[in-house]
């Protein structure tokens with residue numbers, strides 16, 4: 001792991017953690033990570049009752065004659081619902097991880113639901129958590145895992161719930177989502193405006209792109225904003241690794257410093273292992289930057305929850321640890337400890353073999369396999385080392401990510417396919433030219449994902465809120481007194497926008 005932290009990290013965080021709805025932005029190939037997560041914490045409100053329900057969902061919305069159905073999990077909470085007027089419903093969109101009912105009683109949207117007397121729903125995304133449309137995750141079956149099918153799931157779900165809960169013919173549905181579900185929230189309003197009246201789209205990438213090289217640009221900027229010396233120390237430390245890799249003694253030093261599970265000497269001719277090593281090291285920084293000081297309850301009180309960009313930069317600036325490479329190693333050791341890893345597994349094949357398992361029982365089915373498929377088939381979003389200048393080395397180029405697509409899903413998923421697939425996605429949804437109303441795009445400046453989202457706009461009907469100093473999905477977590485004033489203001493502004501849409 002180590003790697004994991006990456007994008008998703010959150011997961012990593014994990015075992016005890018309950019990931020909230022999706023949101024895991026798995027880094028390509030990384031089984032963990034994620035995005036929005038909550039953890040069972042005594043401060044969280046417990047679900048007063050069983051909110052779980054199952055919905056008979058169509059397997060293929062785009063083949064009219066195909067009547068196959070499967071059971072999709074959802075949660076419903078009516079504690080704030082105006083039983084008399086029955087005219088407001090909220091929908092939390094599930095994403096690239098298992099859904100959890102913790103969200104049904106926690107998070108900023110609960111306050112909005114209370115204010116608007118909304119009936120609250122959360123629909124788990126197809127192919128994640130307990131929502132299994134097919135008997136396994138073979139490539140053949142994964143053809144049903146697309147954002148378009150997921151959006152159509154939302155549409156048929158809303159339509160069915162209008163009947164099932166006898167909602168008013170005037171009912172207004174407001175959708176919520178963070179990370180990939182943030183994209184879905186905006187796209188749901190775009191594609192099904194007669195069903196979704198407004199959307200809060202948090203930290204959602206809108207541009208599909210094979211080479212998301214700006215991701216590490218933002219991570220670098222985050223370090224630089226803490227301290228220029230921190231940025232420089234990472235750059236120098238990486239250059240020292242480049243040199244050490246060139247001879248046997250250096251390789252042995254790295255094996256020991258970075259607590260590698262296998263000797264680096266044995267992998268020196270294996271470019272994939274070396275790429276994986278560099279990418280995992282960079283991923284440590286990404287994981288901290290993406291979630292810096294957020295209110296993820298998942299990590300409160302844990303060592304990982306204590307690690308912020310300030311912690312990282314304190315290590316990188318501490319000359320008594322030794323040379324820059326030793327400081328990188330010290331940070332790496334801290335991350336291993338925080339994620340309970342006894343050593344740093346950088347072997348490419350062990351990662352790929354685990355993710356090839358198509359069983360729902362395998363750990364790859366926690367989301368790593370599915371999300372990687374979605375990136376290979378629709379979005380790209382690969383966080384590469386292609387941007388120059390680059391402080392994390394240049395050993396994990398776009399080709400390395402595409403190789404993972406091919407190794408996992410077959411030769412069809414090559415570079416040409418990815419270009420076609422991402423272009424198609426942008427054509428279907430409009431990328432930054434998306435034309436919507438009653439949508440608010442919310443991003444945090446520290447979160448690398450803001451680089452693929454709308455952070456400013458002239459469209460009065462679809463405003464953007466760009467929160468200086470906050471990380472991924474910060475506005476969705478339960479408010480705390482320590483929140484930055486601009487984060488508190490953003491939550492208030494979102495509440496006012498929702499109210500204004502409901503008043504329309």
Ligand SMILES: *[C@@H]1O[C@H](CO)[C@@H](O)[C@H](O)[C@H]1NC(C)=O
Nearest residue numbers: 049050051052053054073074
């Ligand atoms: C909650 O209800 C769902 C649907 O009725 C059921 O499948 C599930 O087993 C219940 N969970 C518990 C813990 O009772």
Ligand SMILES: *[C@@H]1O[C@H](CO)[C@@H](O)[C@H](O)[C@H]1NC(C)=O
Nearest residue numbers: 054055056057069070071164
């Ligand atoms: C869902 O599908 C199952 C199996 O076809 C069927 O038995 C059940 O009645 C359906 N439930 C609803 C609410 O339509």
Ligand SMILES: *[C@@H]1O[C@H](CO)[C@@H](O)[C@H](O)[C@H]1NC(C)=O
Nearest residue numbers: 045079080110111113114115
């Ligand atoms: C709902 O709002 C009311 C009125 O502001 C407040 O008293 C109550 O504590 C809120 N409930 C929850 C669960 O937040």
Ligand SMILES: *[C@@H]1O[C@H](CO)[C@@H](O)[C@H](O)[C@H]1NC(C)=O
Nearest residue numbers: 300301302303304305306307
């Ligand atoms: C996290 O930091 C707090 C405050 O500095 C400290 O009391 C606590 O022991 C730390 N927790 C872990 C698990 O390191």
Ligand SMILES: *[C@@H]1O[C@H](CO)[C@@H](O)[C@H](O)[C@H]1NC(C)=O
Nearest residue numbers: 314315318319320321322330
């Ligand atoms: C710097 O590192 C040394 C050696 O690991 C440690 O004893 C010291 O507490 C660190 N200093 C700071 C300011 O973190």
Ligand SMILES: *[C@@H]1O[C@H](CO)[C@@H](O)[C@H](O)[C@H]1NC(C)=O
Nearest residue numbers: 012013014015016338339340
């Ligand atoms: C790591 O292991 C310890 C002790 O087994 C456990 O208390 C802790 O929750 C684990 N942390 C993570 C992130 O899994």
Ligand SMILES: *[C@@H]1O[C@H](CO)[C@@H](O)[C@H](O)[C@H]1NC(C)=O
Nearest residue numbers: 356357358359360361362363
């Ligand atoms: C897939 O994972 C399951 C559950 O861990 C395991 O039982 C099975 O042997 C694995 N299959 C392969 C082909 O590795």
